[in-house]
Amino acid sequence: MRVVGVYINNYKSIGEMKNYLKLDPKVTALIGKNESGKSNVLEAIGQLSFEKNLRSSYFDNKNRMSLEDVSIHVDFEFTEKELEKYEIEQEKTKIIFSGPSETIVEGGLIDLIKGDEQLQKALQELGNLKSSKNIWKSDNSVKTVNELENLCTNQISNYETKLNNLKKGISRDYEGKDGLIQTIGVIRDRIEGFYNLLPQIYYRSKxxxxxxxxxxxxxxxxxxxxxxxxxxxxxxxxxxxxxxxxxxxxxxxxxxxxxxxxxxxxxxxxxxxxxxxxxxxxxxxxxxxxxxxxxxxxxxxxxxxxxxxxxxxxxxxxxxxxxxxxSNYYNDRPILFLLDEPGVHLHVNAQKELLNFFSHLADKQNQVVYTTHSPYMIDGSNILNVRATEKGIDGNTLIYKNAYDQELSKDTKMETLSPVINALGADLKFNFGPSQNLNIVTEGITDYMYIKAMLEYLKVDRKINVIPSAGVGNVNRIASILIGWGCDFKIVLDYDKAGHDEYIVLVDKLDSSLKENIVFVNCEEDDIEEMKKDPKTIESLVAEVKEGTIENTSKRLAANGFYERIKSNIDPMPETVDNFMRLFSRLRI
Incomplete structure (x- = not known):
């Protein structure tokens, strides 16, 4: 199973608003200003164990500005391999930690446990014997049997120790002792099998x-x-x-x-x-x-x-x-690696190798979450795995699902986005020599998402670097840098007044030869009157947006929804494919 996200409630600087860390299926980068709470986020998750209850000291780390207690809940989903193995439909699992001995498991994993005939039969056999006085040496054994009967709702912490004690608690004179030990062994093996689906946590705090x-x-x-x-x-x-x-x-x-x-x-x-x-x-x-x-x-x-x-x-x-x-590869279980500021002592190329190392870990069904300030620790080819934190006006840590959220404050956005923006520049400077690869400059992050998604869907062989300009007015600035570096690039503009205005800046004020590098999203020539009558944006190419098959409450949410669909192997509509193939053809891809 993989972790989808974590709600962290009232732990240290984290409150009850914007307290959800959404994890990438593979590698997640967490960025933000110093003292924004990044380390607290990792610490809150790093102390969890999905087969044990949390220590009481964990809940002493209460947010001083909140009246509510500390709690944390983790969302999981099955991997494709697990869905196929158990022949089940995807259903999220939730584990809720609300106290030292208060851990609840809900959702898909519980359904698996309920549907396991061997386990349920063994539990029933054990339950039928709990009231027999001549079987157990003490009331503690009966208490453990009662806990096991609640297996479908509550987490059984330290189950291996408890089951071993249960074996020892069988009266020496009980005639069915050997059969009962075998039943307990079945319960142990089945529980272990299910818990082994959950990831272990590796937390590097220092x-x-x-x-x-x-x-x-x-x-x-x-x-x-x-x-x-x-x-x-x-x-x-x-x-x-x-x-x-x-x-x-x-x-x-x-x-x-x-x-x-x-x-x-x-x-x-x-x-x-x-x-x-x-x-x-x-x-x-x-x-x-x-x-x-x-x-x-x-x-x-x-x-x-x-x-x-x-x-x-x-x-x-x-x-x-x-x-x-x-050394933490053991038990064939997935691992959630949490690393605070890795690579801080490494030079640029070694930091890039560290990113490759993270990718290798993720390819082995693990997940990696790390904090960083370094642009070289951001994968410039996939900035959608970046999350951001900042301190709110009340002093609480706020967690954002991406580094370009419009609700980020201006000051935070400048500092938080710096490693992302610099990463794009660093990728160009250190990885992409002149004329070696094509760079596509877009107006913003939504264009980036759609184009990246379709490049992946169409399995474009040539390595393409997509650069979001954070606003159409910044396109000429990116273009001037690329010209100075002698890089091969194309520019994609919306077919509207803002796109036309930037086209004039690029062609008339920067370099007239750039006309050959600019493509409007609808592949038409520059015509201001037509643009006013019938403007086109990147969304105009996406049939899913027009037909409402993806969420369209905002441009960014729609783009993110489309990107996630492609990553989940959901085919785009034929009209969408045709539109982007036409666009890519004009871009000479």
Whole structure:
């Protein structure tokens, strides 16, 4: 299952208005000014576990300006693979956390549980025995049975521990003990199967740094702490605890050398090989050595080997987060990764590699949410996965579904949009050399959405960069930059007075040769009188808007609805396809 969105109610700076974070199915970027509450959003979600109740301390983080208590609810949907496996229709699941022991599950997952014949039969068998005094050693066992009977409405926290205790709570003299243990085992396996559909949460709230050297006396304690970054290194590499102990303590030199070989080989095979796939700034090798009573990590480039801490902060950080994340692949469950300001120490190209890493994680059925101020941490080819936060006039954090929401304040919009706007420029400057790719400049974000959607639908092979100008009056500014960089570009304007006025600015005041670069949405020539009589906008090309098959309460909502339909593999109407193919033909795509 994937997370669709999260309502965060009255947690720290977050109130009850604009408190819904909508997640992209793959990667979501969260931007905003400092102190706007981005970290609080991640923290609120990062402490959740979908198979356990929240700690009581979580609910102590109450918004001081609110009279209401903290609560949080998470919306999920099934993946296509799950829909096919269970032969079900899509129905959202909701998990509501409203107190330390108050967790409710509703929707599609509950319907799956109710429809599981094996589980329901086992629960019924167990329920029939709860009142028999000669079966259970204590009333606690009967209480657990009662909880299990509520499985279809309430979350059963720590179910594995409770079911194990239930087995231990069976009276020794009960004749049907073996059969009852088997029934409890069926319940455990079925519950685990359903909970494994829900994602685990990986929350990186602070930077930890992998060191280049560790003393064995310290390693003995570290081995007992799976959260320690060195333990994560061992897990990621597949290094066994007993090999580490033998490598340091064995009296046999041959046994000690064998253990060292295993450790070095596992590091090369399971960490170095994977790391090279994502960090291609340089060709490096990850080497480990057991030197005396020290475990040492080296990074080798060419013929030069250096201690890890002698390398740049960026490389150290990148390797650390790679190991920390890579070591969390377990149980074949999806993971929701929450990362606060990743890549802050990395140079431009390494930040871009980090975006590739996020995409790789998402391709494995995971989701990634991260905060950033950096334009190089925004995917300029898909700015629709960006969400924005700002502080309202009452001091509460407001969460916006996109970075171009008209309700964002002017000051916030300037700062919040900066990484997005800069990302588009950075993409052009660093990724798109002159004449290598085509750049399409549009009047605004709605044009961007429609054109991006249809480029994806028509599976255009050529890499196209679409640049929204945030208003028709800014088109000439974008065009002047592209001219200066020597980039190949086309301009799409609405066939109306505003489009005509910008056409005059472009052709008469900027560069007369731009006439060949400009295409009106209806593919007609410039005719001001015709524009006044029968204006056309990008929406004129979309039959779904005219026929009301997508929400049309605003231009932006309609464009977003259309984009989401295409992403959900819903075919556009034939008229829409014909219109955009005509437009793309004029754009020489």
């Amino acid at each position: 930077d930890v740094q992998l060191q280049s050297s560790y003393k064995y006396d310290d390693i003995k304690n570290i081995l007992e702490d799976e959260t320690h970054i060195l333990s994560r290194f061992f897990i990621a590499a597949g290094i066994k605890k007993e090999d580490i102990i033998r490598g340091f303590e064995s009296k046999s030199s041959g046994e000690k050398r064998t253990a060292k070989n295993k450790i070095e080989g596992a590091t090369k095979k399971n960490i170095e090989t994977e790391f090279k796939e994502f960090y291609n700034q340089e060709n490096i090798e990850i080497q480990v050595e057991l030197e005396g009573q020290l475990f040492k990590i080296y990074v080798k480039t060419g013929d030069v080997a250096m201690d890890l801490t002698e390398r740049s902060n960026g490389l150290q950080w990148y390797l650390t987060i790679f190991i920390d994340i890579f």
